[in-house]
Amino acid sequence: MQGDTVMKKRVMITGAAGNMGMETVNLMKNELTKCELLLFDLDNEHSRNQLKEYESMAGVKVVYGDLLNSSLVYDCVKESDIILHIAAFVSPAADEFPERAMKVNYGSTRNLMDSIKKSGRAHEIRFVFIGTIAETGDRMPPIHWGRVGDPIKPSVYDYYAVSKIAAERMVIESELKYWVSLRQTGIMGPKMSKIEDPIMFHNCLENVLEYVSDRDSGRLMRNLCIKDIEGTLEYEFWQHIYNIGGGESCRVSTLDMYKIMYGKLGFTNLDHVIDPKWYATRNFHGQYYTDSDKLESYLEFRSDSMEYFYQSYLDNLGALVPLAKVITKVPGGQKLMGTIIKNKTKKEAVKERGTIRFIEDNDVEKIDAYWGSKANYEAIPDKLSDMKKFTDWNKVINLDHGYDESKPASELNLEDIKGAAKFRGGECLSTSMVTGDWASKITFKCAFGHTFNASPKLVLEGGHFCPECERKSWNYKERAKREPFFAQVWYPLHGKEDGREYKKVVSELDV
Known part of the structure; x- marks a missing residue:
């Protein structure tokens, strides 16, 4: 495809029909005077529904297929200038099907890398790899602040992280001139507010995450592409690893997030809503970043705070919100509403991969992974209000990377x-x-x-x-x-x- 006077840059977006992919596409469609788009995703009903409007749009080519099809990938890559590799087989499905996670996440990246080299344009094509915060795993307090270069440490059973670590290693060692690895954090927004899966109980109550919104994730991708096309993205940006984070307004512990969410429904006592024995106390992933401002300084993508997520949560509940606010004000109302919520969420905790299931089955390996021991689990108080809570959230413990980092x-x-x-x-x-x-x-x-x-x-x-x-x-x-x-x-x-x-x-x- 060619513009009227000059050849436009072509941006290939893998996983275009996914959450981060669609946010990227929805912004990039406004930039078709500067670039052309190649949208790549699996051939299924979801992808076709999401991308249907783009199939006939001038300046856009939609390709349905499998990133494990090396010849198809090469045909797309050879004419692309910027590749945003967003597609992935993610948790919790990745944890259930580890072989597939590795095949998709590592195999797709290898096909893209091989195609770039085969194209003869390995010193021209920009390759943007999306890694994950899960690569560094469990960073509970007091080591809840982190940065790039900290030890790679995927949590036990986290095959999404395992596959991404292998793929990132390949990218870093690829010898491409223009590569970058962006380690994505938790993406908050409407989809996160609708999660109903046992994994919600793997997220420890005192875990922390520096989230980023789905909209800001799309803006990050858009700004990277346009700055590169316009020649304002410094060469020094490339050949590095960055943490994606929304900054101070997106930093929150799991418990504090629940306090705000349920507080908006009128709860003043979370004992009615949360049973601390349903939650793991280790082996998830998350941290606050001391270095996420670095990516923001390059790409200026931040606009949302956690309030965006809380509003998404309320929007998802719809008409239940005013009803809950009335009920929680009357005597016994919080206990009644809390029982309803607990009964609903407990259904996830007793499923396969659920924390209650681990205890009921006396699955010693899972118990050791998520609590350390059965004794540790039994020591968790029955009431949230009796749980000793960490408070020193602002204290930063910088890990030693083993060399003089002040040295150029x-x-x-x-x-x-x-x-x-x-x-x-x-x-x-x-x-x-x-x-x-x-x-x-x-x-x-x-x-x-x-x-x-x-x-x-x-x-x-x-950190590898x-x-x-x-x-x-x-x-x-x-x-x-x-x-x-x-x-x-x-x-x-x-x-x-x-x-x-x-x-x-x-x-x-x-x-």
């Missing part, structure tokens, strides 16, 4: 790398490197004796380390004993003898 990147040398490797329980086996070269691979050995090649960018900026350890299992108890770097995200939340090894059923090598 251009001055990073082999001694810095050797020190960082030692802090990770391993060693750098290479005897030379070009000072300031973050991209070229060098040789490492991990604390368990595995030898591998990795770039300083992957290790220091990405040994691929063999990552593929094999969740073996965090032993890793913490041998790796001071990793111990920083383990011991604040676990005892010295907490944890067991959980074998992983799939890795990227199976794709």
